[in-house]
Structures are given as structure tokens and as C-alpha cells.
Amino acid sequence: MTTLKAKLQDDLTAAIRARDELRSSTLRLTLSAITNEEVAGKSARELSDDEVQKVIAREAKKRREAAEAFAQGGRADQAQRERVEGEVLAEYLPKQLSDEELGAIVAEAVKEAAAGGAEGPRAMGAVMKIVNPKVAGRAEGGRVAAEVKRLLAG
Incomplete structure (x- = not known):
């Protein structure tokens, strides 16, 4: 068990x-x-x-x-x-990321994806592939996706 x-x-x-x-x-x-x-x-x-x-x-x-x-x-x-x-x-889950922590991780992933040639809204998949392993279990998928969209649009 x-x-x-x-x-x-x-x-x-x-x-x-x-x-x-x-x-x-x-x-x-x-x-x-x-x-x-x-x-x-x-x-x-x-x-x-x-x-x-x-x-x-x-x-x-x-x-x-x-x-x-x-x-x-x-x-x-x-x-x-x-x-x-x-x-x-x-109580049984890892501590959830704050909005600031999540924003920092996503911003780093956006830079990383941009270095790989992915830009704008089309980079969503590439950025999510980078972000998901880093936030696994510490942030809900919808929250992560919303932050990625926000940063890619801005």
C-alpha cells in the first residue's frame, strides 16, 4: 500500500x-x-x-x-x-502556488518557448509543455492555462 x-x-x-x-x-x-x-x-x-x-x-x-x-x-x-x-x-495535497509564483514560472516558460521560435497565441502548446512538469499538482490546469494565455496575449 x-x-x-x-x-x-x-x-x-x-x-x-x-x-x-x-x-x-x-x-x-x-x-x-x-x-x-x-x-x-x-x-x-x-x-x-x-x-x-x-x-x-x-x-x-x-x-x-x-x-x-x-x-x-x-x-x-x-x-x-x-x-x-x-x-x-x-491537507493531503502539496501547497498550491501563489499567483506570483505561478506567474514567474509561466513567464520563464514563455521566454524559453520564444527562444525555441514559438511566439504569440500559437505558442500555447509549447509553453504548456514546459510549464506542466514544473507545476504538477501545485496549480490547477485552468489556472495555468489562463496565466499562459494572459502572458502570450500581453
Whole structure:
């Protein structure tokens, strides 16, 4: 078993013992998503820590989107619960890059791509290829793409 998955299970046990309903249900759902990912496909396999992290990131993103939807629908109590669940999951993810840090990484990648002959909006793919490995797991794809577009347009 991967160390991240084991940590999730240990924390789930602790949350159940502490009768922390919100934390235990969030961890339970996340572990279910990990198990579903492990058994998906032709043969069952164990996920690596990186793959487990991607599942957690996907679950956290679902919580953020659900919180926005509930807030727009006037269900503030449910939106707050989704936000708190997202915060629980964020504890298991690497620290997210600030806007300044992301901007600096993207600016460097734009310079690197320009040195390779890619310029303007057509350079988007080349820049993303350079940026993605550097920010893996520390910034959401949409945020990265928006910053790349902003710098390429400007």
C-alpha cells in the first residue's frame, strides 16, 4: 500500500474514533474514489503516491465546484460543508502556488518557448509543455492555462 493511501486510512480511523463525522465521511469518499481508480480498467492495480495525489486533487476540485454551485443556488449551509471538505482534502495535497509564483514560472516558460521560435497565441502548446512538469499538482490546469494565455496575449 502506498504511504499516502495508508495515511488516509490511518486518519480515517482516527476521525472515526474522534467521532468527527465530516472528516470521516470526506476521507471515506476519497478512499472509495482511490479504490474505484485502482479497479478501473482491465486489471486491478495499486496506485502510486502520485496517482493517489491526482485522485485527491480531482476530489478537491469536485468539492470546490460543488461549493460554487450550492452558493449560486442559495444553499449556503451545503456550500460551506463542501468548502470544509475541500480544506480537509487540501491537507493531503502539496501547497498550491501563489499567483506570483505561478506567474514567474509561466513567464520563464514563455521566454524559453520564444527562444525555441514559438511566439504569440500559437505558442500555447509549447509553453504548456514546459510549464506542466514544473507545476504538477501545485496549480490547477485552468489556472495555468489562463496565466499562459494572459502572458502570450500581453
